[in-house]
Amino acid sequence: MLGFPQVSRRSADGFGPRKVDWSLLVIDFHLGHKLIRGPTQRNKYGLKTSPMKLDGVFREKRDMSILSLEVFAPSNAGQTPNAQENELVALFYTFQILESEAPMCRVACVDSTQMKRRSFPSLTLDIFPSELDLINSIVDVVVDLDPDILVGWDVQNSSWGYLAARAHSFGIEFEETIARAPPRYSSGNNFQWESRHTTTLKIAGRHVFNLWRIMRSEQTLNIYTFENVAFHVLGQRVPKYSPLTMSNWYRSTSPVHVAILLRYHTKRTMLNIEILNQTEVVTKTAEFARVFGVDFYSVISRGSQFKVESFMFRMAKPESYVLISPSKSDVGKQNAAECLPLIMEPQSSFYTSPLVVLDFQSLYPSLMIAQNMCYSTCLGRVIDFQGRNKFGVVDLDRPPKRLEKLHDHINVAPNGIMFVKPTVRKGLLSRMLTELLDTRVMVKQAMKGYRHDKALTRVLNARQLGLKYIANVTYGYTSASFSGRMPAVEMADSIVQSGRETLEKAIAFIHSTKKWGAEVVYGDTDSMFIYLQGKSREQAFKIGYEIADAVTALNPAPVKLKFEKVYHPCVLIAKKRYVGFKYENIDDREPIFEAKGIETVRRDGIPAQQKMTENCLKILFRTQNLTEVKQYCYETWTKLLENRAPVQDFIFAKEVKMGTYSDKGPPPPGVAVAAKRTIVDPGDEPQYGERVPYVIARGEPGTKLVDRAVDPLEYLQDPHSSLDGFYYISRVLIPPLERIFNLVGADVRQWYNEMPKARHIDLKSPSKAGDAQVIELDQYNISEHFDRSECLICGNFTLQGDRCYSM
DNA sequence: TAAGCAACCTAC
DNA sequence: TAAGGTAGGTTGCTTA
Numbered sequence: 001m002l003g004f005p006q007v008s009r010r011s012a013d014g015f016g017p018r019k020v021d022w023s024l025l026v027i028d029f030h031l032g033h034k035l036i037r038g039p040t041q042r043n044k045y046g047l048k049t050s051p052m053k054l055d056g057v058f059r060e061k062r063d064m065s066i067l068s069l070e071v072f073a074p075s076n077a078g079q080t081p082n083a084q085e086n087e088l089v090a091l092f093y094t095f096q097i098l099e100s101e102a103p104m105c106r107v108a109c110v111d112s113t114q115m116k117r118r119s120f121p122s123l124t125l126d127i128f129p130s131e132l133d134l135i136n137s138i139v140d141v142v143v144d145l146d147p148d149i150l151v152g153w154d155v156q157n158s159s160w161g162y163l164a165a166r167a168h169s170f171g172i173e174f175e176e177t178i179a180r181a182p183p184r185y186s187s188g189n190n191f192q193w194e195s196r197h198t199t200t201l202k203i204a205g206r207h208v209f210n211l212w213r214i215m216r217s218e219q220t221l222n223i224y225t226f227e228n229v230a231f232h233v234l235g236q237r238v239p240k241y242s243p244l245t246m247s248n249w250y251r252s253t254s255p256v257h258v259a260i261l262l263r264y265h266t267k268r269t270m271l272n273i274e275i276l277n278q279t280e281v282v283t284k285t286a287e288f289a290r291v292f293g294v295d296f297y298s299v300i301s302r303g304s305q306f307k308v309e310s311f312m313f314r315m316a317k318p319e320s321y322v323l324i325s326p327s328k329s330d331v332g333k334q335n336a337a338e339c340l341p342l343i344m345e346p347q348s349s350f351y352t353s354p355l356v357v358l359d360f361q362s363l364y365p366s367l368m369i370a371q372n373m374c375y376s377t378c379l380g381r382v383i384d385f386q387g388r389n390k391f392g393v394v395d396l397d398r399p400p401k402r403l404e405k406l407h408d409h410i411n412v413a414p415n416g417i418m419f420v421k422p423t424v425r426k427g428l429l430s431r432m433l434t435e436l437l438d439t440r441v442m443v444k445q446a447m448k449g450y451r452h453d454k455a456l457t458r459v460l461n462a463r464q465l466g467l468k469y470i471a472n473v474t475y476g477y478t479s480a481s482f483s484g485r486m487p488a489v490e491m492a493d494s495i496v497q498s499g500r501e502t503l504e505k506a507i508a509f510i511h512s513t514k515k516w517g518a519e520v521v522y523g524d525t526d527s528m529f530i531y532l533q534g535k536s537r538e539q540a541f542k543i544g545y546e547i548a549d550a551v552t553a554l555n556p557a558p559v560k561l562k563f564e565k566v567y568h569p570c571v572l573i574a575k576k577r578y579v580g581f582k583y584e585n586i587d588d589r590e591p592i593f594e595a596k597g598i599e600t601v602r603r604d605g606i607p608a609q610q611k612m613t614e615n616c617l618k619i620l621f622r623t624q625n626l627t628e629v630k631q632y633c634y635e636t637w638t639k640l641l642e643n644r645a646p647v648q649d650f651i652f653a654k655e656v657k658m659g660t661y662s663d664k665g666p667p668p669p670g671v672a673v674a675a676k677r678t679i680v681d682p683g684d685e686p687q688y689g690e691r692v693p694y695v696i697a698r699g700e701p702g703t704k705l706v707d708r709a710v711d712p713l714e715y716l717q718d719p720h721s722s723l724d725g726f727y728y729i730s731r732v733l734i735p736p737l738e739r740i741f742n743l744v745g746a747d748v749r750q751w752y753n754e755m756p757k758a759r760h761i762d763l764k765s766p767s768k769a770g771d772a773q774v775i776e777l778d779q780y781n782i783s784e785h786f787d788r789s790e791c792l793i794c795g796n797f798t799l800q801g802d803r804c805y806s807m
Numbered sequence: 808t809a810a811g812c813a814a815c816c817t818a819c
Numbered sequence: 820t821a822a823g824g825t826a827g828g829t830t831g832c833t834t835a
Binding site: 190192193197301302303304305306308337340341343473474475476477478479480481482483484487492496524525573574575576577597598599602604664665666668669704705706731735736 | 820821822823824825826827828829830831832833
């Protein structure tokens with residue numbers, strides 16, 4: 001580290017990592033200073049700006065600002081608009097400064113008879129003579145408003161991406177024109193990686209948010225269409241219009257249709273921003289950046305390794321540690337891992353007495369702290385392995401007599417790796433983790449004190465999540481075997497094996513303490529499921545807390561066994577699969593249904609499977625009466641056989657990653673459906689990682705499943721097709737029930753076979769119109785549901801039909 | 808018919 | 820080029 005420039009924390013042009021200042025994370029530095037607001041001014045768009053005085057210096061207060069854009073280009077023959085051919089006719093944008101007043105919405109469109117026909121109250125329309133003028137106008141808007149973030153639902157194929165492609169066709173260097181800085185010509189651009197994971201569009205000085213991809217990592221949903229995300233995040237129903245419908249509307253003479261079109265797109269730009277606000281993405285990203293010590297966009301675009309490293313480096317530098325830079329081949333030459341976490345084979349059964357769940361809080365970080373495990377404290381193996389003393393990617397060169405000297409100051413991990421005790425040297429990682437965990441406790445404490453302040457609570461909450469994140473991925477960093485920058489399998493093994501022994505000892509201890517009458521029936525890595533047969537729930541809580549305290553006392557600080565919850569009753573099905581009624585507090589009256597790993601929480605089945613499994617379990621838990629479960633199954637199957645069940649309950653949706661599948665063997669159904677879709681409409685190819693919906697239709701006997709997978713919309717339009725009821729009942733609905741109810745001695749398949757089926761009703765729908773209605777209303781949200789009470793043209797609430805009296 | 812494999816998704 | 824890890828269950832299909 002000699003010769004490295006000294007960088008002070010306040011140095012504005014300093015480079016290199018700054019030291020981690022933990023206290024800044026606990027109390028927001030804004031609070032430590034008196035903020036003096038300067039006179040409020042308004043910019044040309046009428047938005048307020050006010051300079052702030054901070055540390056005696058006036059600076060413009062800069063909250064993050066967002067510009068959301070969607071575009072409209074009419075296409076031919078119902079195809080998805082294609083930037084090579086289809087001209088833009090309208091742009092829609094909404095601008096908002098975070099934490100500030102109402103957003104500003106505008107529409108810019110190309111002069112045409114449609115747009116001239118009438119004015120559209122409640123919409124601000126800017127009309128331009130040509131597409132080129134339209135594009136130039138948005139460039140001006142971006143330059144004027146100078147937003148930090150550009151957002152669009154799908155930045156690749158529509159929104160900013162479409163706009164950029166159109167601009168390119170006029171020879172405009174769009175990205176450079178709206179950039180804040182000259183472009184950075186980085187050599188290592190990887191188009192494929194970018195397009196699969198973030199976005200290909202890069203604007204120097206601004207962040208481009210590909211919203212659907214952000215939502216994909218933010219929310220667990222069955223399908224990531226704009227409509228579905230808006231519904232789940234905002235509770236709003238929005239319609240979906242096909243490219244054909246929208247193109248027809250634009251070309252139609254009906255002012256109502258043009259108005260719907262304009263208001264629809266405007267609404268989408270607003271909802272983009274509302275979704276961001278609701279999910280607190282910007283707050284979280286900004287706070288994570290502060291905690292991790294990385295730039296804003298890296299929080300989204302880079303992996304955990306980069307973040308751990310950034311954090312670690314900031315701690316390492318003041319201590320003059322240098323992180324090693326092994327080559328790829330050095331990393332590959334590491335020893336193989338030898339230790340496995342403990343995952344007990346559960347005693348699969350239906351448990352009617354309380355089952356207490358305890359788990360070790362942040363087990364791996366705690367162990368690293370407790371045993372002072374770090375790159376900087378490791379002394380290697382007690383005995384050489386294969387004639388070498390390897391530690392991660394390096395060979396340890398331990399001076400002779402070093403061990404003798406340190407004799408009483410060594411901890412030996414269960415896998416035979418030695419670490420010096422903290423009295424000799426406190427490890428960098430353990431110090432980092434100690435600070436992380438302690439600071440997190442303090443941040444949580446501070447949150448309680450500012451409960452009334454929503455904005456600050458959000459910030460502090462994001463901060464404690466960031467701290468938790470780093471603590472959790474630090475272990476992963478040490479064991480990153482194939483992509484690791486600085487892995488150390490021996491240390492990772494030490495951690496895993498210590499964890500395993502900690503858990504094993506706890507189990508043995510619980511079994512040896514007879515007064516509890518407790519039996520550990522399952523455990524996974526850091527958790528224990530303890531059965532208290534014959535005990536009441538109250539007793540279970542009491543014993544659970546007692547065990548937690550006793551085990552904590554047996555372990556070195558900061559290892560802590562925490563009381564988590566009581567399941568009553570509960571079914572343990574297999575490793576990583578269980579379900580029960582959860583009580584978190586002794587005075588909880590109503591339990592919460594909680595399932596792990598089983599079909600009710602998986603997204604590769606269908607909604608009907610989730611609902612039916614969950615309902616059967618609830619009946620079992622509430623009544624413990626199999627006759628009632630059987631009754632429910634009969635009703636559900638009958639409903640299905642009589643074709644009274646809604647189609648959207650039978651739609652599979654799985655992620656597809658086009659271009660990653662092997663040619664041998666048939667593709668997965670979702671891929672086949674997507675491929676078919678792409679042939680009809682090339683612009684409709686699913687994005688990498690998009691979830692593609694399909695249903696299984698009846699087909700010739702012996703046909704493969706892939707060949708019977710159909711796009712749901714296509715299925716609805718085909719009057720001759722019907723769902724494969726046998727497949728759905730026998731291969732989808734029954735198996736998960738079988739696995740559960742086998743444990744209580746019931747044969748669900750037998751129930752089905754015995755079920756009186758009064759008459760054989762073909763699953764073929766008598767009239768598919770019924771289905772179509774259901775699916776459109778609930779799944780695809782036809783316009784009936786959109787702003788029902790609002791006039792589609794002026795936005796007023798005096799509705800008569802589609803529009804209000806004033807039109 | 809069993810065993811093996813690819814693909815998915817989840818728990819920790 | 821960028822990329823935390825492993826364990827585990829299930830389905831649908833192919834191969835031995």
